[in-house]
Amino acid sequence: MLDLTYETPKPKVIAGAKHDWELVIGMEIHAQVSSNAKLFSGASTRFGAEPNSNVAFVDAAMPGMLPVINEYCIEQAVRTGLGLKAEIHLRSAFDRKNYFYPDLPQGYQISQLYHPIVGEGEVLVEMGPGVARLVRIERIHLEQDAGKSIHDMDPNMSFVDFNRTGVALMEIVSRPDIRGPEEAAAYVTKLRQILRYLGTCDGNMQNGNLRADVNVSVCLPGQYEKYQATQDFSHLGTRCEIKNMNSMRFMTQAIDYEARRQIAILEDGGSIVQETRLYDPDKGETRSMRSKEEAHDYRYFPCPDLLPLEIEQGWVDDIAASMPELPDAKKARFMGDFGLTDYDANVLTADLESAAFFETVAKGRDGKMAANWVINELFGRLNKQGLTIAETPVSSAQLGGMIDLIGSGEISGKMAKELFEILWTEGGDPAEQAAKHGMKQVTDTGAIEAAVDEIIAANPGQVEKAKANPKLAGWFTGQVLKATGGKANPATVNALVAQKLGL
């Protein structure tokens, strides 16, 4: 495996009216745990069901109902922790976060404030070939999702849908190690990629299964380094939290806007008020949701309905032993085993399905050629038609078979593009289709020899010129290829022409 070393990227610098400013960003990612049942009930987590159809008594907080931990959700959190190279806490505990809201039936969310299940870890966020930011993870804890309030169904009433109530979330908390809007998006992309590899979150941002609260502050150049040296936050600026971002595009826009807003205030002699803000994508601005003073007092305390969660090292080891290959390792392997470029390896490992497809195609074949075909032809075509890799009309076996035909010289690269088109539209076995469409190159030297002899005999003048200047032998090759309708293998023709002309 290749040992990949990276340079640290430069932080994003925004030029203010007076001087330059740097960005400091930390994130809380809420990732819905992939699990059929909720964190503390057996109710289904299926998205898009009839409102209030996936609700157990405990989800609706009926009197006397009690939560029971879904062990699979614990396993998923442990798997995620291991995937982020994080410390797994064998003893963790659940706390209640108390607040009133109609979509929170219990009047509290069961979460893990004091003793999270996963401790410190890290995520490597690549920002270009050989450049990457190592973002530290502070903790991951499990908690219940809330339901959904619906305010636009009736002019006088609000409705609540408890289907999502009690679904397990992992809150993945980063350190303030992210230094720009693009890095923030890259961090979420990388985290999402890892979670999808692990199968612990489907990463569907549109459905809200992965959403981010983004903490943004700005500071003068040099301040962040002081923070790094001391871990003392006072070197950094006051942060504002932008809630519930579930689009990468809006996230980068929101961070950029927020940073510029803070810079304008600071350069104007003002100070930043710590608060929670929301991004309005229509207006392209963030606005205050609630200030620190208005912040809820959540009255956290240990949930008395649940005993502290104790897991065994052996169980963690079993999960560790069953871990899939993760993106960084896969990328390094693809670069090492198949000789791929950094860029190609990134593209091919972006998701598991693409990586698996590529590996099937590349197995026993030229890796670079396989990568070219998968990325340029297949992905290009899929993108154009808005298809995913799972929906590809050309299978890995078909693409592999086609590459074999190129490798054996049976078809040319140019013909292969036509064949790919035929496989895309008609399907079928690559070799059979090539034969059926008369694409096979003529490698039968007898047939080519006859064509060469014929053209030499018909063009004595050219023969003389070529003998005087061997560079002109190419003319004969061209004539032969033309005569054979492009099916003759150019290398074979070249060799025969040279031989016949005695060059």
Next chain:
Amino acid sequence: MNANELTIAAARDALRKGELTAVDLTMSCLTAIDAGDPLNAFVHKTPEIALEQARAADARLASGDAPAMCGIPLGIKDLFCTKGVASQAASNILKGFKPEYESTVTTKLFDAGAVMLGKLNMDEFAMGSSNETSCYGDVVNPWKVDERRLTPGGSSGGSASAVAADLCLGATGTDTGGSIRQPAAFTGIVGIKPTYGRVSRWGVVAFASSLDQAGPMTKSVRDAAIFLGAMSGHDPKDSTSAELAVPDFEAALTGDIRGKKIGIPREYRMDGMPDEIEALWAKGREMLKDAGAEIVDISLPHTKYALPAYYVIAPAEASSNLARYDGVRYGHRARLAQGDGITEMYEKTRAEGFGKEVQRRVMIGTYVLSAGFYDAYYNRARKVRALIKRDFELAFADGIDAILTPATPSSAFGLGEMASADPVQMYLNDVFTVTVNLAGLPGVSVPVGLDAKGLPLGLQLIGRPWEEGDLLNHAHVLEQAAGFVAKPSKWW
């Protein structure tokens, strides 16, 4: 003697011998319940369910498949959720609430063939020591002094009153700080709070989850043993329920406690404790000594901090547990005025739905958990709790088998008598009982004598965790020695 006056053990034997049918027994109780309306113990009567269950019990008895509780008519505290039957925790906020589910305890009892006569009055959300906070009104103690109406204690006041007045053979209670043992003592019956985790809390409306535990209230220690056996056991639906087998508690009642060590904790001798209580306690010591036990003076040094710690922890948990009563999904919702929003809906609903004592505890609980006060109150109380638990552990490690204390600081007091008193005066009723909840131990209240006014007094025995059998055996010895047979004279 009417059938409703039988003990569970006697009824069981009679039912098995065919001397009595469950239907007749149930009818006898239903008649007594109707006559007992002045006690205000039963708040939802379920005669149809009772008779149907009694007929099924008779069929089981006839087929020879008759667990101990088969055909035994019981009252169920309103805190237990019973499917299709009003379950309101004696609160207006749950007005009209009929659960779609059956609590684990009642499910177990019904599976064992028990008969539900109806739901029993209690203090609202089990918060109270006199059964005066119920939305159904006060429960009246069948014991009377002159013409004064007395409290049966609380919060399981309806259960206590019903059992003492022979309206049922036994009743379920719940105990968060003494809510089984104090009313048992006030009404001359037996009540046991088992070890925390022995009985499932699933389907029992929560007051303070880390302290709540259900238990039986009965006419005898033997009945408590039989009844407790049928209620107990691991429940995968309650994460705090223990994965332990349930021993045969009745078989533990050997009557032999020779060589056992009984601890007498000096810290339970309170300043200003009435002489009668002191004398009763001494009498209890003598009885156990006469039975061959060794009496040992012990110290439980953190006892005096128990009551304050309890009145921080219990309200803290309650403030969170009761947040779900918000008018959104079930129970009472206030009528809103034009322009009212969600905040007004919460405020009006909870102001109308909760009584004063519940509101007081929700406010205390919210306060002690709030930012800036958490460490000073809640966290400190948790530390005190750990110390209290350790006090008991050290005593048991020293070879103590059971600890004998008074059950209550007085006999039953008059209804309304404490109405204008400082709430702390009411809270002092729990002074001998809360330590047991904080430590998660089993505790039983046994009637031992009458005071000068002719009212029952009880003693409490505290046992080792998970040793309810041994504890009940001690209680059984005390009961036999005391020979408490007094009954309230029927005035209702």
